[in-house]
Amino acid sequence: MPHRKQSPKTDIPPSCGACPSFEDNMCDALTRAAAGRPPHFLEPREHTALGRRIIYRVGGTLDRVPVLCQGWAATALTLSDGRRQIISFLLPGDLMSSTSIFGLPSPCSVEAITDLRYRTFPRADVREAISQDPALLAMLSRIWADQANLADQVAVNLGRRGATERVASLILRLSQRLQKRGMTQGQTMDFPLRQHHIADAAGITVVHVGNVLAEFRRAGLVEINGRALTITDPAGLRRVVGMP
Amino acid sequence: MPHRKQSPKTDIPPSCGACPSFEDNMCDALTRAAAGRPPHFLEPREHTALGRRIIYRVGGTLDRVPVLCQGWAATALTLSDGRRQIISFLLPGDLMSSTSIFGLPSPCSVEAITDLRYRTFPRADVREAISQDPALLAMLSRIWADQANLADQVAVNLGRRGATERVASLILRLSQRLQKRGMTQGQTMDFPLRQHHIADAAGITVVHVGNVLAEFRRAGLVEINGRALTITDPAGLRRVVGMP
DNA sequence: CGTGAGCTTGACTTGTTTCAACCAACGTGG
């Protein structure tokens, strides 16, 4: 049979620490919250996953709270006829399922884009830590608010903007989030997304994504080489989405 | 100058109690949480607002937590060039701004559709009640999960469905939410939305909304008379959104 | 070397927007 292997030559380095440090990194916060507690309280479990794999299915409940440490993932929803919408991209340091904290069913599936490394914390411990530590609750509320904010932006994008605006805003938003994590080199960043990821996130077809990106390249706005993306004209790109 | 009056012949009845009782009604929950507490703890303030008025602006912070008791409102985001996206419709019993609980800036504006009655609770008290009562925290988490769920559905709708599907799913979702509140009479419900509200929520133009609704009427799916909407063929409408 | 995943390009079709005119209902102010 033809090649079914998912991600051939990858070796995932061991242990956290690759998890970038930034405001509201749950991995950091929970690890710190475990200090001075009984031995196995909040003890994380380490996991890895291959690219393109579905990690959590929609509607499922988890008894551990997962935090992404390395690699890119996406949360998505698929209609019965196969149409797919990517709700958000998960970057290192992101909580992978906020509903898991309260044992509620997940509203969307989580899928690996690249090979991943992630940790899971026992739900009961997380819940206890949150209800005892006001700072943790405040952080959780900031994460919630952030997600709501993002969801609202996604809604305006999908509902009220054209294809070029959507793709531009997607790239800009990713760039900002990566910058916060110190994962950019100047205007260049690691960019493992295939065009079909962009299509499913922007709510347009793969073919059209190709056209839009080609247009951007011709206009000297962005440059994509292999798995790296460079924003050659940040101001121009921002002008595309109407944010001068 | 011509008539600037907003809602001519409305009289808003006094006091809560119109607030429908259903799972996760914050108004109820907070009122119950105030029982057996010092006199002014969690004491609500009553408010009214006229239809079409903006109640809270995007980016603002509130020191009181608002809960809608009567009437319909919408949360919306407007682009600099005037394009508008309605994120969600607020129905009686809904928390009007979940970020207000933690004093975080609102990601969207809140606008009255009909004349409204709503109550606000002091933020500090709400926060204290939540951190002391696990049941309240659990309820908040359910509300938040519900909103995330809704946001995800909105994203699929806007990103991956056509106009007719979007409008149908909008009507169905509203009908379900009203049913939960006991605000429907059979398949008929009070429906104060104008076509431009539907347009801004579904991410299409007013003209096109008119076309889609006319098509629904011709197909015998829904009937709109004045301010009442009847789903004449629920199964048929569900079939439109691909949910048999 | 063969295969499949991913990207590019072009021609054609479809869905949605835009523009425009028109009507009905309603309040308002002369």
Added chain:
DNA sequence: CCACGTTGGTTGAAACAAGTCAAGCTCACG
């Protein structure tokens, strides 16, 4: 009371954005 302006809805024709279909390309893998 009537004439007027506004809001909300309806309809049709033309313009446009995006989708679909199809072919050809590269490249990494097995």
